[in-house]
Amino acid sequence: MIYIDAGATAFDTHDGDLTGSIVTINPVDNTTVDTYTVTYNVIDLSGNPAVQEIRTVHVNDTTPPVWLPVPADQIVEYGTNFNYDVNATDPGIPVTYGINDTVNFEIDGNGSIKNMTVLNIGTYGLNITVNDSYGNTNYSVITITVQDTTPPAGTQHRQIK
Numbered sequence: 652m653i654y655i656d657a658g659a660t661a662f663d664t665h666d667g668d669l670t671g672s673i674v675t676i677n678p679v680d681n682t683t684v685d686t687y688t689v690t691y692n693v694i695d696l697s698g699n700p701a702v703q704e705i706r707t708v709h710v711n712d713t714t715p716p717v718w719l720p721v722p723a724d725q726i727v728e729y730g731t732n733f734n735y736d737v738n739a740t741d742p743g744i745p746v747t748y749g750i751n752d753t754v755n756f757e758i759d760g761n762g763s764i765k766n767m768t769v770l771n772i773g774t775y776g777l778n779i780t781v782n783d784s785y786g787n788t789n790y791s792v793i794t795i796t797v798q799d800t801t802p803p804a805g806t807q808h809r810q811i812k
């Protein structure tokens with residue numbers, strides 16, 4: 652998304668090279684997707700304006716959002732709530748998040764992932780996507796491991812008579 656003005660040159664049959672007298676109006680903002688008009692005006696030494704030259708510049712966004720940091724595999728204790736916040740950036744452009752498994756998980760606008768159901772012991776593969784508003788997508792696949800490391804609750808002693 653970098654635009655460099657190619658510039659212009661001017662030559663007058665009477666005054667010679669007038670390139671140094673060119674007045675450029677360049678409203679291009681590299682960080683904002685839009686169509687811009689760059690104009691070049693030059694006046695010769697006799698005060699005669701040359702035909703204005705106009706260029707149209709399109710600033711596009713073809714770069715997907717970038718994970719910061721890249722989402723990592725997660726381990727969660729059985730019976731506890733899963734909470735994991737992911738982040739992606741795309742300078743100046745809002746991003747939206749999505750996940751493939753919306754039965755077991757949900758993700759909000761800030762990239763905060765939560766479980767929707769009690770997660771069974773085992774592993775879940777989760778594909779997390781992030782989009783900018785110009786159709787560029789990035790994704791990351793993580794594994795969520797649900798494990799039980801809690802020992803059973805106190806043993807019951809029963810007296811037999």
Ligand SMILES: [Ca+2]
Pocket residue numbers: 712713714715716741744783785787
């Ligand atoms: Ca982008």
Ligand SMILES: [Ca+2]
Pocket residue numbers: 736737738739761762763
């Ligand atoms: Ca986030």
